[in-house]
Amino acid sequence: MRRFNLLKLIVCLLTLSVQLCLAQQKITGTVVDKDSGRGIPLASVKLAGSAQGTSCDSSGRFSFTIDRGLPIQLAVSAIGYEEQVVLYSSPQEKILVELNNNEHLIDAVEISRKQKYRNRNPAVDLIHQVIKHKRANRLENQPRLSFQQYDKLQFGLVNPSEKYQSRLGSMGFFFKNVDTLTSPGDRLLTIFMQEQLSDVYSKNDPKAFKKRVKSIKQTNFDQRYVNNHNIQSYLSYLFQDVEIYDENIFLINKLFLSPIAGNAPVFYKYYITDTIQTDEGRCIQLQFEPRNKTDLLLSGSLQITMDGRFAVRRADLHANKEANLNWVNEIQISLQYRPNAQHRMVMERSDVDIMFGTNRRDAVYGRKTTLNYDYNFAPTFSDEVFAGAPTEILPSAQGDAQVVESRRPIQLSTVESNVYTNIDSLNNNRTFNTMLAVGYLLGQGFYNAGRVEFGPLEYLYSQNNIEGNRIRISGRTTAAFSEKLFLEGYVAYGTDDKNVKYFIRPTLALNGQSVATFPAHFIQVAVQHDIFDPGRNLGFQKGDSFFQSIRRNRPTKWMDTYAYQLKHLIEFGNHVSFQTSFIHHRRRAIGDLRFVSSGDASLNVPDINSNELEFILRWAPKEKFYYRNLVRRTIVEKYPVFNLQYNRGLEGFWGGDYAFDALRAFVSKRFFLKQLGFADMTLAGGKIWGTLPYPLLELPDVFREEDRHIIDFSMMRSMEFVADEYIRFSLEHQLEGFIFNKIPFVKKLNLREIWGAKMFYGRLTDGNNPYLSNDVIRFDRDKDGQIMTHVMNRSPYWEGKVGIDNIFRMLRVEYIRRLNYLGLPNVDRDSYRVSLHLNF
Structure with missing residues (x-):
């Protein structure tokens, strides 16, 4: 059954x-x-x-x-x-x-937060089609292309107080030129404006891009106090070109994920809101918003063509008020595209508006408008046009301001036209110049006296265990003295050792141009007599500032040093530079520092004298920087910086006691990690051949003025390690609030996470090891009789840190811990550091 x-x-x-x-x-x-x-x-x-x-x-x-x-x-x-x-x-x-x-x-499609969002809906299907067709729609994938580009960059105050007109006396006229039309409800006062016309070329096989700036017109302030190039560089860095087809949109030092990035549907929600009939055909309008508004994402709308290309016709984007941003009230981006003869959408205009500040009463604004026109999709140009840097400012650009005036594709408003004449009048105002002078002294530390400026202010007084109170008078010449000859130097005096120290360094241009501008070509001579801690090189800022003298691991051992240098530097348009130098050092131990022979304890080595030839090859592709005279600071972007250095010791010449060879290499790079923030990495390594006393070897904790790949070991004692073969590594990752933004209540504080690690590993060959060799000098001892310098074992030195940034929008708190070599004398395991850190 x-x-x-x-x-x-x-x-x-x-x-x-x-x-x-x-x-x-x-x-x-x-x-x-x-x-x-x-x-x-x-x-x-x-x-x-x-x-x-x-x-x-x-x-x-x-x-x-x-x-x-x-x-x-x-x-x-x-x-x-x-x-x-x-x-x-x-x-x-x-x-x-x-x-x-x-x-x-x-x-009509009603967007309701009450309804559960579905990851599969027509809007998401449409975005996947846009992503699928991105490569075909990108302008840079055209075989060959050229067009004209007009850029207008503005910066100024939002709603300046009307009291300025009456209370600032002779400066009151400047505050009457306000724009009330561009931003309804706001009064905009422009204080900086730049226009430029450029020729743009690109090709696809192989990929190459070139932008030649042929004419520039901009406002210029008194160059004694304001470096107008730095203003333009900084604003250009904050307001970079925006392209919706890029994976990320870079603004104000932040990466915002594009709404049509490959992984955008993971972070965004999409809704179809409208269909639009245009002269180019039918378009569908999408609205998008972040799944988590505290992340670095955007909201806005897109118009997508429905001709089978799924190209973006228009994009309107804005930052969310909940986003983890500082000092930013509003970001608005508008991108407009139009079809060419082949019905391919090309960018016609972009407008980027950012309002900085904490509220509308205390705010400044920045705006960049870009127009592309006169497209040529079958241009004839030589590949030689791509030689040099991707963006090249022609030497005649600054002098051809009238080209902008006669060929700008959109005319300035009356208010905008008055900006140039008002700034010229302001530069002749005595009250305004006094304000600039005070600001320059407080901000840069220099007092301008015409042809010479005195400073930096922080080097006026410092303190150490040899000199006691150190008084230093220093200064440098300005462009009013000469643009082709630059002088800098100082005189210092210690109240305890009662000795006078000095430094003088003239620099002479060899290309007939300013010694400060890029590309530079100059010859330089330096003479210096001062006390140096072991391992330090000569320089105008050699670490004797007030703040260096109060740091935890400040030096205690010193050498009385005479140093001379003859240097030649040449820079090329592709940001390759080559530097050659001859350097002479005479060093004598002072204070409680002793140069004792490793072969005979009763024999003191009176001097350590060296002569060397130095060759430095540097490559910083697409580098942008701020500069003041000869001091440059790289604007950190995604491009790496490489250094390769070779030194050759000359024995027997001018009292030189040592023959050696040294090879060092450095690389640093910033990695942008999309929604995970960014990470800065530095890697350095080197090897020294020859028998040398340890002050001439690698001491990892020494600050060098010319070293742009500085790794500052916070928990390492002065002169703690020495090596003649070494590698250094540093990584700092700023997550920009990626974790904190996911925690309820905590995300309202806009905190940001930091973590990092630093490593040093070095070997000391037998010939340079005082425990194995009789031809060098012994490691010195501290005041407690403990040996200060050590040979590393097979383990690298590590220290790590974690921190919280953006506390009250301005403070950073870090916990730093030394991870090994804890058994050495007088070392600290950990420390806390609180610092002022302002960032967007």
Whole structure:
């Protein structure tokens, strides 16, 4: 009986399965525009009265399977078309559905936070098509291309107090020139403006890009106090070119994920809100917003063409108020594209507006407007046009300001035109110049006295265990003295040792240009007599500032040093530079420092004298920097910086006691990690051949003025380690609030996470090891009789840190811990550091 029942059950199941298979029908077809016959992408095809169905692909084709018998009815719809119900009564190979255009029919889509967002919806399907076609739509993928570009950059005050006009006396006229039209409800006072015209070239195989700036017109302040190049560089850095097709949009030192990036649907929500009929055809408008508004994401709308290319016609973007940003009230971006003869969308205009501050009463604004015009998709130009840096400012650009005036594609408003004349008048105002002088003294530490300026202020007084109170008078010449000859120097005096120290360094241009501007070509001579801690090189700022003298691991051992240097530097347009130097040092131990022979404890080595030739090859591709005279600070972007240095010791010449060879290499780079913030990495290594006393070897804790790859070991004691083969590594990762932004309540504080690690590993060969060699000098001892310098074992030195940034928008707190070599004398395991850190 049981076998019979089981057999009946099996037969019933098989019968049901056969019936289901027979009932399933595969339906395929195409949905097209009745007027044009063109397929309608993303049209919806559903079984009438149910949710079963599918969406069309980019060509209007669809295919799906139903689980019921025929006949059936299919409901076919698309935004901007009348819905049509189609009877499907017998199996067919293909269905053709023609929809009637109805320009007056717009299916409104209500965006409601009460409804659960679905990851699969027509808007997301459309974005996936945009992402799929990104490569074909990118302008840079054109075989060859050229166009004209006009940039206008503005910076100024928002709603300046009307009291300025009366209380600032002779400066009051400047505050009357306000713009009340551009930003409704706000009064904008422009204090800096720059316009430039450029020729832009690109090709795809191989990829190359070139922007030649041929004319610049900008406001200029008194160069005694303001470096106008730095203002332009800083604003250009904050307001970089925006391209919606890039994976990330870089603004104000932050990376915002593009709404059409490859992984954008993971971070954004999308909604179809409208269909628009334009001269170029039909477009669908999408609205997008972040899934988490505290992340570095944008909100806004996109217009997508429905011609099968799925190109962006217009993009309006803005930052969210909840985003983890400082000193930013508002960011607005508008991008407009237009089709070329091949119906490919090319960027026509971009507008980027940022309002900085804490509220509308205390705010400044920045705006960048870019127009691209006169596109040529079959240009004839030589590949030599791409030589040099990707962006090149022609030498004649500053002098050809009238070209901007005569050829600008959009005319300035009356208010904008007055900016240039008002700044010129302001530069002749005595009150304004006094304000600039005070600001320059407080900000840069220099007092300008015309042809000479005195400073830096922080080097006026310092203290150490040899000199006691150190008083230093220092200064440098300015452009008013000469642009081709630059002098800097100081005189210092210690109240305890009662000795005078000095430094003088003239620099002479060899290319007939200013010694400070890029590309530079100059020769330089330096003479210095001062006390140096072991391992330090000569320099104008050699670490004797007030702040250096109060740091935890400040030096305690000193050498009385005479140093001379002859240097030649040449820079090339592709940011390659080559430096050659001859350097002479005479060093004598002073204070409680002793140079004791490792072979005879009773023998003191009176002097350590060296002569060396130095060659430095540096490459900083696409580098931008701020500069003041000869001091430059690289604007950190995604591009690496490389250094390769070779030194050759000359024995027997001018009292030189040592022959040696040294090779050092450095590289530093910033990695932008999208929503995970960014990380700064520095890697350095080197090897020294020859028998040398340890002050001439690698001491990892020594600050060098010319070293742009500084790794500052916070928990390492002065002169603690020495090596003649070494590697240094540093990594600092700023997550920009990625973790804190996910924690309820905590995310309202806009805190940001930091972590980092630093490593040093070095070996000391037997010939330079005082425990194994009789030809060098012994390691010195501290005041407690403990040996200060150590040879590393097989383990590298490590220290790590974690921290919280952006506390009250300005404070950073870090916990730093030394991870090994804890058994050495007088070392600290950990420390806390609180610092002022202002950033967007």
